[in-house]
Amino acid sequence: ANDRNVRFNEMEYHLPVEEGIKALGEVRDTIEKHFSEAFFPIECRFIKGEEAWLSPFYQRDSISIAVHRYFEEDYQPMFKAIEPIFRKYGGRPHWGKLNTFSREEFKKSYPKWNDFIELRRSFDPESKFLNTYLKDTIA
Known part of the structure; x- marks a missing residue:
């Protein structure tokens, strides 16, 4: 855990490892093309599969990708553009973060x-x- 001194909205999906890099490239391209003013980094990490029934990592190794927008900015257009990418590649959303x-x-x-x-x-x-x-x- 680390300190978060800046408020933001976040969407995070967990994708099968074999699809994660392709999804990350599309997310990056979408942000660069349509939301270049976004200044938060993309978070990306690998998570080993597990057996918890409602874990996004249930029985599959995953790549987790999170996107953010500053809390005073309208996050909806960017998240609306990116979420279909996560869905396309079999992403499971983080339970505690924005998703539809x-x-x-x-x-x-x-x-x-x-x-x-x-x-x-x-x-x-x-x-x-x-x-x-x-x-x-x-x-």
């Missing part, structure tokens, strides 16, 4: 989705522990 995945898209992207939903309901049948976002995606 629907419940059905999460279900298609996470092989253990239905198992998790069933388990979650058994522990919280009245959905007391869900916020609005989670009610829209996993309830």
